[in-house]
Amino acid sequence: xxxxxxxxxxxxxxxxxxxxxxxxxxxxxxxxxxxxxxxxxxxxxxxxxxxxxxxxxxxxxxxxxxxxxxxxxxxxxxxxxxxx
Amino acid sequence: xxxxxxxxxxxxxxxxxxxxxxxxxxxxxxxxxxxxxxxxxxxxxxxxxxxxxxxxxxxxxxxxxxxxxxxxxxxxxxxxxxxx
DNA sequence: CCTGACTTGGGTAATTGGGGTA
DNA sequence: CCTGTCCCAATTACCCAAGTCA
Numbered sequence: 001x002x003x004x005x006x007x008x009x010x011x012x013x014x015x016x017x018x019x020x021x022x023x024x025x026x027x028x029x030x031x032x033x034x035x036x037x038x039x040x041x042x043x044x045x046x047x048x049x050x051x052x053x054x055x056x057x058x059x060x061x062x063x064x065x066x067x068x069x070x071x072x073x074x075x076x077x078x079x080x081x082x083x084x
Numbered sequence: 085x086x087x088x089x090x091x092x093x094x095x096x097x098x099x100x101x102x103x104x105x106x107x108x109x110x111x112x113x114x115x116x117x118x119x120x121x122x123x124x125x126x127x128x129x130x131x132x133x134x135x136x137x138x139x140x141x142x143x144x145x146x147x148x149x150x151x152x153x154x155x156x157x158x159x160x161x162x163x164x165x166x167x168x
Numbered sequence: 169c170c171t172g173a174c175t176t177g178g179g180t181a182a183t184t185g186g187g188g189t190a
Numbered sequence: 191c192c193t194g195t196c197c198c199a200a201t202t203a204c205c206c207a208a209g210t211c212a
Contacts, residue, residue, distance in 0.1 A: 025176085025177090027176080027177080028175090028176085031175085031176095043183085043184085044183095045182075045183045045184070046182080046183070047182095047183060047184070
């Protein structure tokens with residue numbers, strides 16, 4: 001799994017990041033989400049975030065790892081006595 | 085294990101942890117709390133902590149799919165109207 | 169030519185990110 | 191080192207008009 005500098009895997013992507021991957025306008029990505037073509041969740045402020053696993057699967061880059069699987073691997077979900 | 089106001093066992097997350105989960109800046113999480121969009125409590129030093137169950141729910145993760153969620157699924161911790 | 173479905177781009181308001189500071 | 195707060199620029203959401211095409 002791709003790890004960031006802080007050892008936390010990238011799970012969500014911003015509209016701009018998705019747009020760069022597909023080489024489309026960020027506005028187009030928003031329309032994909034609005035029309036249900038691409039699943040997304042929203043921040044408390046209403047901005048969209050996309051599941052990296054969805055994007056990877058669509059791009060055919062990686063054998064899809066489930067969203068839950070990715071989240072489970074986050075260190076903050078480990079038992080507190082085994083952190084760090 | 086921290087107990088929430090409704091006596092349901094829960095886990096607390098720091099602003100940085102919540103920020104990573106939502107792929108936003110920690111300062112954004114602080115704004116959510118300051119504006120009442122996200123429930124939080126404050127440590128004795130004035131720093132915020134967030135309820136993991138809140139984050140899970142917003143992210144669209146079913147309780148059964150998380151560690152703490154497994155505990156919450158015990159019927160004795162479930163609200164009457166939601167027991168199964 | 170007209171029509172309906174769809175896509176694209178502009179304008180505006182709101183949210184977010186990053187710097188500086190405490 | 192992490193966080194809270196303020197400021198300002200960048201990003202995004204949403205609405206709506208203009209354009210495309212069958």
